[in-house]
Amino acid sequence: MQVIDNYLPEHEFRQMQNNVLAYEFPWFYQQHVSLPPEDGGLITDPNAVETFGYSHTVYDAETNYRGYFEIFEPLLAKLKQDIPTIKFIRVRLSMKTYKKGFTKDNYNLPHVDYTFPHKTIIYYLNPSDGPTWVFKEKFTGHPEPQKYNVQEKVDPVENRILFIDGLQYHTASNPIDHDRRVILNINYDD
Numbered sequence: 001m002q003v004i005d006n007y008l009p010e011h012e013f014r015q016m017q018n019n020v021l022a023y024e025f026p027w028f029y030q031q032h033v034s035l036p037p038e039d040g041g042l043i044t045d046p047n048a049v050e051t052f053g054y055s056h057t058v059y060d061a062e063t064n065y066r067g068y069f070e071i072f073e074p075l076l077a078k079l080k081q082d083i084p085t086i087k088f089i090r091v092r093l094s095m096k097t098y099k100k101g102f103t104k105d106n107y108n109l110p111h112v113d114y115t116f117p118h119k120t121i122i123y124y125l126n127p128s129d130g131p132t133w134v135f136k137e138k139f140t141g142h143p144e145p146q147k148y149n150v151q152e153k154v155d156p157v158e159n160r161i162l163f164i165d166g167l168q169y170h171t172a173s174n175p176i177d178h179d180r181r182v183i184l185n186i187n188y189d190d
Contacts, residue, residue, distance in 0.1 A: 001163065001164050003161070003162050003163075007075075010072060010159075021125070025068075026056060027054035030053050032052070033170075034051075034109035048106075048109050048171070049106045055094050055095070056093040058072055058091040060091065061089050061107075075123065087185075089189060090113075094185055095181065096181045097181075101145055105114050106172040107172070109171060110169040111171060112170075113166060120186070121163055121188075122183050122185055124178070124182075125182040126180065128182070129155070131156065132156070132183075134155045135169040138169065139169065145169070152166075164169060
């Protein structure tokens with residue numbers, strides 16, 4: 001796990017941030033953001049709470065889909081410079097908002113984005129609360145762990161980037177003190 005602050009130069013970050021947080025930027029409602037309902041019901045951790053959210057897929061390698069891709073070119077170019085062998089699997093924006101009853105002890109359902117070896121990047125686009133929770137457990141196949149042990153909590157600080165092993169369980173949390181928490185989730189192979 002690695003955390004780097006001020007990953008992009010200020011002017012590149014602000015331009016990207018202004019585009020994503022603009023009133024006109026399209027977001028798509030997701031009733032379940034961590035796991036499908038049939039999988040989420042297996043988690044018995046009392047702090048894990050599923051939530052709704054909004055997303056926007058920027059890139060998907062399987063379908064070669066690209067949407068608003070140009071907004072993120074400075075970030076993706078820097079990642080290619082820093083990790084020359086990087087192969088993007090999916091690049092997706094995620095936005096969570098306040099959820100009634102959600103507390104600072106709660107987090108969304110622990111999950112992995114894919115069940116094959118990969119890496120995950122979380123890039124924070126606005127100052128918010130609602131940390132990313134990284135757990136000690138790794139995906140080794142089904143069934144999912146019944147209990148999760150927190151390894152680290154990473155606060156959402158704008159222009160901060162978090163690198164983790166994609167098979168390490170992680171999750172987000174809803175903001176309590178801010179209107180929204182916006183991140184870019186990047187899955188890749190190298």
